[in-house]
Amino acid sequence: xxxxxxALTGPPAPExxxxxxxxxxxxxxxWAFLGSECLFFGSLISTYLLYRSRAASGPTPGEIYDxxxxxxxxxxxxxxxxxxxxxLAAIQRGDHRGxxxxxxxxxxxxxxxxxxxxxxxxxxxxxxxxxxxxxxGSAFFMATGxxxxxxxxxxxxxxxxxxxxxxxxLTVDGARKVELIGLYWHFVDIVWIVxxxxxxxxxxx
Amino acid sequence: MATAAxxxxxxxxxxxxxxxxxxxxxxxxxxxxxxxMYGVTAFVFFLLGGLEALAIRAQLAVPxxxxxxxxxxxxxxxxxxxxxxxxxxMPMGVALFNFFVPLMIGARDVAFPRLNALSYWIFxxxxxxxYSSFFLxxxxxxxxxxxxPLSRDLPSHGMDFYAVGLQVLGVASLAGAVNFIVTILNxxxxxxxxxxxxxxxxxxxxxxxxxxxxxxxxAVALFQLMFDRLFDTTFFNVAAGGDPLLWQHLFWLFGHxxxxxxxxPAMGIxxxxxxxxxRKPIFGYAAVVFAGAAIGFMGWGVWxxxxxxxxxxxxxxxxxxxxxxxxxxxTGVKIFNWIGTLWGGSIRxxxxxxxxxxxxxxxxxxxxxxxTHAIVPHDAQxxxxxxxxxxxxxxxxxxxxxxxxxxLYYWWPKxxxxxxxxxLGSWNFWLWFIGFNLTFxxxxxxxxxxxxxxVYTYPDGxxxxxxxxxxxxxxxxxxxxxxxxxxNVAVSRRKGRNEAGSDPWxxxxxxxxxxxxxxxxxxxxxxxxxxxxxxxxxKYFVGPGRxxxxxxxxxxxxxxxxxxxHHIHMPSPSYFPLIAAVGMLVSAYAVIFALPAVAxxxxxxxxxxxxxxxxxxxxx
Amino acid sequence: xxxTEVHPPRESEELTHHPSPRKYVWxxxxxxxxxxxxxxxxxxxxxxxxxxxxxxxxxxxxxxxxALYFMHLKFDSKLFRRLFVTGIVLAFVIFTIVLLTFFLxxxxxxxTG
Numbered sequence: 001x002x003x004x005x006x007a008l009t010g011p012p013a014p015e016x017x018x019x020x021x022x023x024x025x026x027x028x029x030x031w032a033f034l035g036s037e038c039l040f041f042g043s044l045i046s047t048y049l050l051y052r053s054r055a056a057s058g059p060t061p062g063e064i065y066d067x068x069x070x071x072x073x074x075x076x077x078x079x080x081x082x083x084x085x086x087x088l089a090a091i092q093r094g095d096h097r098g099x100x101x102x103x104x105x106x107x108x109x110x111x112x113x114x115x116x117x118x119x120x121x122x123x124x125x126x127x128x129x130x131x132x133x134x135x136x137g138s139a140f141f142m143a144t145g146x147x148x149x150x151x152x153x154x155x156x157x158x159x160x161x162x163x164x165x166x167x168x169x170l171t172v173d174g175a176r177k178v179e180l181i182g183l184y185w186h187f188v189d190i191v192w193i194v195x196x197x198x199x200x201x202x203x204x205x
Numbered sequence: 206m207a208t209a210a211x212x213x214x215x216x217x218x219x220x221x222x223x224x225x226x227x228x229x230x231x232x233x234x235x236x237x238x239x240x241x242m243y244g245v246t247a248f249v250f251f252l253l254g255g256l257e258a259l260a261i262r263a264q265l266a267v268p269x270x271x272x273x274x275x276x277x278x279x280x281x282x283x284x285x286x287x288x289x290x291x292x293x294x295m296p297m298g299v300a301l302f303n304f305f306v307p308l309m310i311g312a313r314d315v316a317f318p319r320l321n322a323l324s325y326w327i328f329x330x331x332x333x334x335x336y337s338s339f340f341l342x343x344x345x346x347x348x349x350x351x352x353x354p355l356s357r358d359l360p361s362h363g364m365d366f367y368a369v370g371l372q373v374l375g376v377a378s379l380a381g382a383v384n385f386i387v388t389i390l391n392x393x394x395x396x397x398x399x400x401x402x403x404x405x406x407x408x409x410x411x412x413x414x415x416x417x418x419x420x421x422x423x424a425v426a427l428f429q430l431m432f433d434r435l436f437d438t439t440f441f442n443v444a445a446g447g448d449p450l451l452w453q454h455l456f457w458l459f460g461h462x463x464x465x466x467x468x469x470p471a472m473g474i475x476x477x478x479x480x481x482x483x484r485k486p487i488f489g490y491a492a493v494v495f496a497g498a499a500i501g502f503m504g505w506g507v508w509x510x511x512x513x514x515x516x517x518x519x520x521x522x523x524x525x526x527x528x529x530x531x532x533x534x535x536t537g538v539k540i541f542n543w544i545g546t547l548w549g550g551s552i553r554x555x556x557x558x559x560x561x562x563x564x565x566x567x568x569x570x571x572x573x574x575x576x577t578h579a580i581v582p583h584d585a586q587x588x589x590x591x592x593x594x595x596x597x598x599x600x601x602x603x604x605x606x607x608x609x610x611x612x613l614y615y616w617w618p619k620x621x622x623x624x625x626x627x628x629l630g631s632w633n634f635w636l637w638f639i640g641f642n643l644t645f646x647x648x649x650x651x652x653x654x655x656x657x658x659x660v661y662t663y664p665d666g667x668x669x670x671x672x673x674x675x676x677x678x679x680x681x682x683x684x685x686x687x688x689x690x691x692x693n694v695a696v697s698r699r700k701g702r703n704e705a706g707s708d709p710w711x712x713x714x715x716x717x718x719x720x721x722x723x724x725x726x727x728x729x730x731x732x733x734x735x736x737x738x739x740x741x742x743x744k745y746f747v748g749p750g751r752x753x754x755x756x757x758x759x760x761x762x763x764x765x766x767x768x769x770x771h772h773i774h775m776p777s778p779s780y781f782p783l784i785a786a787v788g789m790l791v792s793a794y795a796v797i798f799a800l801p802a803v804a805x806x807x808x809x810x811x812x813x814x815x816x817x818x819x820x821x822x823x824x825x
Numbered sequence: 826x827x828x829t830e831v832h833p834p835r836e837s838e839e840l841t842h843h844p845s846p847r848k849y850v851w852x853x854x855x856x857x858x859x860x861x862x863x864x865x866x867x868x869x870x871x872x873x874x875x876x877x878x879x880x881x882x883x884x885x886x887x888x889x890x891x892a893l894y895f896m897h898l899k900f901d902s903k904l905f906r907r908l909f910v911t912g913i914v915l916a917f918v919i920f921t922i923v924l925l926t927f928f929l930x931x932x933x934x935x936x937t938g
Contacts, residue, residue: 019391023902025316028391031905032383032417035912040421042916043455047429047440050927054446056439071864078860078887082853085895089846131438135446138438142429160815169819179897186896190888197884201867202877390904418915454923505919509926518931 030180034187041191044146045198048139052204056134061204064129066120073116074196077151080109081189084182091175099178100165106185107158110151117148140199147195150188157181220824221778224725232778234318235725239325240304241620244613246329247296253336254288255687257281259680262644266677268665278661279346280339280363286349287367290467291374292332294601297609298470299324299381302409304620306385308716308723309403311394311732316387318776319817320380326786327377331370334793338366345370348659350460353441353452357433365797368431373793375420375427382416385409394715396734400494403714403738404487407494408473411501415462415469418505423459426452435796453515457508465504467601468568469497471608472539475561478615479543481712482558483550484753486738489542496535496542503532513584522581529579536572540565555710556630560611563638567603571596574649589659592652598645610637610690617697618705622721626703629693636686643679647672713741726773777824785813844894852894859883 019025052061083105090098121141129137161181164170170177221232230238260281264272273281303321307314315321338344345367347356356364389410393402429440430452439445441452480487487493509517509525543565552558574596578584587593610633618624651672656663663669697703708717718740719728736742745753792806844852863883866872872879893899898906 020393020397021391021902021904023391023904025387025391028387028904028908029317029383031908032386033379035908036379036383036417036421038909038912038916039418040425042920043422043425043458046920046924047425047451047455049924050448050451051440051446056445067864067867071860075857075860078856079853081856081891081895082849085849086846089843089849092843131432131436133439135439135442135448138429138432138440138447142432142438146428160818183896186891190891193884193887193891197863197880201863201880418912448927450927454926458919458923505915508919516931517926518929520929521926 024176026176026180027183030183034183037187037191041143041147041194044139044143045194048143048199051135051139052199054135056136058133058137059124059127059129061136061140061199064124064127065200066123067200069116069120070196070200073113073120074192076109076116077113077189077192080106080113081186083109084185088175088178088182091170091178096165096170096174099170099174100162103158103162103165103178107155107162110155110158110185114148114151114155117144121145143195143199147188147191150191154181154185154188157184220820221780222824223778229778231783232322232780234314234322234776234778234782236303236307236314236318236321237620237723237725239321240300240302242325243296243300243303243328246325246332247293247300250288250292250296250332252687254285254293255684257285257288259684261285262677262680264661265663265673267674268663268667268670270662273661275661276343276346279348280344282659283345283348283363283367284335284339287335287345287371289601290349290463291371292328292335294467294605294609295378296328298412298467298605299328301405301470301474301609301612301616302381302385302412305616305716306388306406306409307392308619308719308727309406309714310389310392310397311715311728311734312388312392313727313731313773314776315384316392317384318822319779319782320384322779323782323785324377324381324384326783327373327380327789330786330790331374331377331793334373334790335366335370338363338370341366350456351430351452352456353430353433353449354443354447356430356452357441362797365431365434368427368434369793369796372424372427372431373789375424376789378416379420382413382420385413386417389413394728394732394734396739398734400491401734401737401739403473404476404490404493404497405470405473408469408476408497411497412466412469415466415501415504419459419462419466422455426455426459429455431796435800450512450515450517453512454508457511458505460511461508462501462504464597464600465500467605468608469500471564471605471612472497474608474612474615475543475564476539477714478557478561478611479546480738481615481710482553482555482561483547484553484711485546485550486713486741487542488545488548489538490737492538493542496538499535500532503528503535507532510579510584513581514588526579526581530576533572533576533579540569540572555614556625556627556634557611557615559631559634560607560614563634564604564607564611567599567607567641571599571601571603574599587652589657590652591648591656591658594658595645595648595652598648602641602645607637610634615710616716618703618709619707619716619721619723621698622705623697623703624705624709625693625697629689629696633686633689633693636682636689640679640682640684640686643682644676645679647675708740711744713738715740718743726775774823776822779817779820781813781817781820783813785810785817788813843897843900849894852890856887856890859887 021028055061083102087099087102087106090096090102121144129140131138131141158181161170161178164177165174221228223229223232224235230242233239260273261278264270264278303315335345341362343361343363345351345363346361347359347364347367351364351367356367389402389406399407429438432438433440433442433447439447441447441449443449476487476493506528507525509521510529513522513525547562574592578587578593578596614625614630651669652658654668656667656669663673705721707720709721710717715732715734716723718732732739741747741753744756746756747753788806788808788810790806791809792803795802795806860883863880866876866879869876892909898909
């Protein structure tokens with residue numbers, strides 16, 4: 001019979017202490033950071049909106065985008081948010097096996113997305129769109145490139161979490177850490193939701 | 206079943222434990238030590254920026270000057286701006302935030318002590334990085350505002366150092382902003398509600414939000430500039446379809462909140478100094494707080510007043526002219542409240558008080574010239590002339606720097622345990638006051654007479670010679686005053702007489718309730734706060750007629766001598782922030798000189814971050 | 826190793842407010858359906874002026890669902906929502922103004938948006 005025993009729940013997280021708002025410091029910090037990232041991606045996306053019709057002598061958005069392909073990779077990233085939240089649910093009920101499974105699934109889906117981006121970028125480059133070709137090219141690659149960099153950092157953090165779990169370092173206070181990385185991951189997904197619509201789907205006359 | 210006790214990890218390098226000695230400064234996570242490092246570093250940069258100013262003034266003392274050629278002049282005025290804004294005024298504010306915000310809210314440290322250390326090391330390395338440009342092909346020479354397409358086309362590495370260096374510094378600021386927001390929201394002592402916080406803490410909070418949202422915008426602009434210069438992207442390449450206005454918008458979207466980031470800390474300081482030396486609470490606390498928040502909020506709606514001559518058209522210009530005029534209102538509210546604080550008070554003209562009163566006067570002048578800029582036709586004449594230079598020096602020097610000096614003279618005894626000499630302080634203040642007005646006052650005149658700014662010389666026969674000579678003389682008076690300050694610092698240390706107890710000024714806020722300098726853990730017991738200006742209320746019973754009678758249990762007396770360790774666990778020192786910062790410095794040089802080596806810098810930073818994440822905040 | 830132990834939940838978490846895995850899967854299904862709808866309307870010929878509002882509505886819907894459910898904003902302290910929304914609203918407003926200044930620029934300058 002499960003007794004409510006400190007030995008089972010483990011010692012309290014070393015960082016845990018009373019806060020004025022009752023909210024966790026690191027969670028608050030992450031939300032503040034995400035608020036700041038809205039301005040970062042807002043600047044990149046606005047630059048794209050300004051420059052999307054300035055294609056110089058290179059291909060235009062309408063000519064170069066492969067909507068079906070990008071739709072699939074958007075779907076992949078969206079599903080990775082599901083696996084992420086399932087990973088969190090797993091550690092919240094103490095299921096570390098499930099945690100690692102879902103974290104790896106998330107990382108895998110993220111890597112698939114990045115693979116798709118790499119393929120898309122190289123294809124576009126071969127078709128004549130480069131960073132230095134036109135304002136459209138510069139703005140497109142900057143916006144999607146920085147997004148991809150954010151996804152990559154996210155993947156590294158997910159893999160680090162998997163490693164930490166395997167080393168037994170997520171038994172104490174682990175859910176908080178997984179939740180933090182999860183917030184970052186969902187945010188990166190949200191940014192792609194905006195990019196997919198604004199950059200790819202909204203037509204550039 | 207086995208408990209979740211972790212095996213102690215055997216680290217390759219042992220965790221540092223020193224809290225004294227020079228090595229302890231490299232690994233410290235103590236907000237007080239970090240604050241001191243910020244202050245000292247910022248002051249060194251102030252001297253460098255001041256030397257640049259003296260060189261500029263030497264060149265402009267006479268028409269057709271030959272002290273600096275055009276190319277060197279461009280580097281000096283660019284670096285002067287970058288230095289004073291990013292390496293002096295901002296870090297000085299952060300130095301005081303660091304030392305005093307935790308004390309004022311009754312906390313033992315900031316929310317993320319290692320992140321705090323990281324911010325400092327990145328700042329130091331970023332400043333060194335930018336200055337190293339002088340020896341590596343030339344300093345930035347495109348103005349601190351880096352207008353494109355000039356900035357993308359300037360041939361030396363200078364603007365590469367600009368783009369990369371400011372990017373690096375931006376990381377430090379963003380991290381600091383997150384740190385202080387969480388600290389102020391989450392680490393207040395029991396009873397310290399928002400409306401009981403000192404105004405200085407409120408201003409720190411507003412500044413932190415401004416940084417949080419403004420830094421990412423300039424980060425994008427700097428990436429675009431960097432990529433234009435390194436990878437030939439076309440963001441600002443006009444022939445390919447790039448638009449210079451994009452740079453201006455992005456830069457000023459950051460740049461305008463930035464000027465409030467520069468001035469609000471000083472306004473916070475003045476809001477602490479005036480009440481102490483008037484023996485009155487701040488007049489209209491709520492109004493001062495809300496006005497500060499309003500300035501922060503409205504500051505997002507005025508940026509294009511820096512672009513009135515850029516061709517945005519009458520609709521845009523009018524809209525921004527209106528918003529700019531409106532933002533004078535909350536500023537005016539603060540000024541009236543400061544005057545109301547002085548009114549009827551029992552005034553002591555300490556050096557700190559002189560600088561604060563000087564702040565009010567100089568900032569009013571700078572604010573008035575600012576209002577004239579808001580009128581678009583006026584601005585059309587004033588823009589790019591010395592009138593603008595006069596305006597921003599009155600608000601940034603007469604405002605921010607005077608405020609910071611006030612804070613230094615006020616808080617020096619708390620930081621170091623002794624006061625600065627009042628006599629020397631008086632000389633410091635008056636020389637600075639006279640020198641400052643002599644330097645920048647005439648600029649209003651030559652500006653209206655048409656003398657252009659950002660130009661290395663001017664011809665004879667324009668009627669500007671006398672004023673320029675006066676301005677140069679004034680600059681050297683400022684230099685003299687600065688030497689007086691340094692002398693004051695050196696001399697005050699030695700004399701035993703200036704020793705200060707915990708509350709040398711009979712002040713109002715919590716930082717004065719603990720020893721000078723404070724012990725590592727700040728408060729032996731976390732204070733229970735029951736009032737605004739809680740310390741004042743612990744010392745004095747405030748009667749119905751607002752008379753203050755001393756309470757004999759005395760807030761300050763027990764502060765010296767009796768503290769026992771109380772087994773207070775403080776965050777432990779760490780060298781990982783330093784390592785992570787070193788990685789960023791390596792990457793910064795690599796971006797300019799050896800692109801593949803960026804991977805090395807990233808690796809170092811990543812290792813530093815991993816070590817940090819796996820290290821507990823407080824060692825067992 | 827402790828990794829296979831199941832730990833009882835700690836009081837500090839608001840476990841009563843966590844959606845169940847089933848709920849999360851439903852959210853994901855809705856997200857997938859909306860994505861399919863976005864792509865579908867993109868290809869409808871003659872959709873004309875309805876395309877952009879439609880795309881925007883779908884994007885906002887997905888955005889909000891991920892934020893409220895996956896990021897737990899619906900169940901967490903309002904402070905987090907405010908921190909995030911402030912960033913979003915600020916970005917939206919200032920960049921709308923910036924883009925307007927480009928696209929409504931006086932013709933005399935000869936520069937087109």
